Amino acid sequence: MKYLECLICFKISLLTFCSFNLNAQYKESDLPLIPRPLEMQKVQGIFLLDNQVGLDLKSKDADIKTASTYLIDLLKNDYGIQIKQTGAARSIRFELDPQIGNEEGYILHVSPQLISIKSKSPAGAFMAVQTLRQLIPIGQKDKLEIPAISIKDEPRFAHRGVMLDVGRYYFPVSFIKKYIDVLAAYKINKFHLHLTEDGGWRMEIKKYPKLQEISAWRDSTVIGHVSDKPRKFDGKRHGGYYTHEELKDLVKYAQDRFITIIPEIDMPGHTLSALAGYPELSCFPDRKYRVLTAWGIQKDILCPKESTFKFVEDVLTEVMEVFPSKYIHIGGDEAKKDNWKVCSHCQELIRREGLKDEHGLQSYFIKRVEKFVNSKGRAIIGWDEILEGGLAPNATVMSWRGEKGGIDAAKLGHDVIMSPNHYMYLDYYQTPEMRKREPVAIGSYLPLETVYSYNPLPNSLTKAEKKHILGVQAHVWSEYIPNGKHAEHMTFPRVLAMAEVGWTAQERKDYSDFISRLKKAAKFLDTKQVNYSKYFLEQY
The missing domain is CATH 3.30.379.10 (Chitobiase/beta-hexosaminidase domain 2-like)
Known part of the structure; x- marks a missing residue:
């Protein structure tokens, strides 16, 4: 009996040792x-x-x-x-x-x-x-x-997003589907589609056909960086737009991969393309507007007239018919107030509504749009500029100019998506040599390690305030990204670092371990013919 007990104990000990050794x-x-x-x-x-x-x-x-x-x-x-x-x-x-x-x-x-x-x-x-x-x-x-x-x-954050700017350059639906496939492979669950820009309007709006006929196309595009002297242009017509049917198909494609598409119609700024088709939406309807051909922030923006709000509501009605997402992104960034300062209608509106200044007028604009979107059972997201002049009651803030906007919004009790440009702007250069070895980019330097190092929960927030941080998002602005192959090069592998920032517990993150895993993951990107940057393979 004792022999049998000893034999059983020996076997148990052996199994325990083997299991321990295997895991070790x-x-x-x-x-x-x-x-x-x-x-x-x-x-x-x-x-x-x-x-x-x-x-x-x-x-x-x-x-x-x-x-x-x-x-x-x-x-x-x-x-x-x-x-x-x-x-x-x-x-x-x-x-x-x-x-x-x-x-x-x-x-x-x-x-x-x-x-x-x-x-x-x-x-x-x-x-x-x-x-x-x-x-x-x-x-x-x-x-x-x-x-x-x-x-x-389980994920650390509920929102793990990527934005693709299709406003400045049109990307085919086939490419966007491939892009979504790879994002889904790394548990990214939000795809922010930046549909409108000074350089092009990309969504069919049936009530306003000139958005397809005029606003979706530009006559030429600047070659190289806008800072290059002298400026040169390619002289080629560029553009395109997505029909309701194409976008509904894209929504379903993403849904089957458990990704929510969040559409953005930027306003009141970044709307020069809309003014090219409908100049009556501006403060100066008699001027001639054309879709932007060289990148930069424009003075011409929507004028907060009743007819403009009717246009915005009609557009957003069609947007909400196509996109079932809870959130509609309405932009709000880089809206220069020059025209509003000299517009008699705007100045009268400021006086009549008791607004402090033009920043207050933008707040008035955003709040009116939010009220309409809320009435349809949806909610808005805006860039952190919507804080200026007073934040709309239910707005979620996407903090891009560093973290300050997100911190301020969270302290006010608003939900926040952290996407600071110095961590999450994938249109920046990714090698220290920058333009010497990379295609032209907007500027700045954002290496893979910096993306990976980001912690979306600022230490300055209390535990209760941190609960308002919904997650993190990376952005691919396309001023200098004219095609899908280039977009892949800028996105991957940096977006895999962002995916781990959004999913993995902070104490589980380890950059050297990530690089080891990334080298193996690169083989998957190869099988999918993703044109990812190979620079990390040179470094490690």
């Missing part, structure tokens, strides 16, 4: 998981993913089927594996678990016989699928050996 040797950087999960533990064995694996849906939720269908299509299209819809010896199981606290949280457990995905919501199931995808070794086909592992994960 295992490094998280061995797997290219970006963003880094909250908790993970390697266990013994592998799961063989092949045509003999079945799908087990424990939930009737239709959106769970969206996540599982995405996985089925992914395995078929990328790896040549056809998942069975009925039971099998080995299976992938999706199950909703109300005990999981976070809407995007999940528990992924891979054992030799079962891949188990538990989540509170379908969004969490989709995030688990993206983690599972990263566990598949690059280059394998038909029979995929997935390491056995347990992962418990």
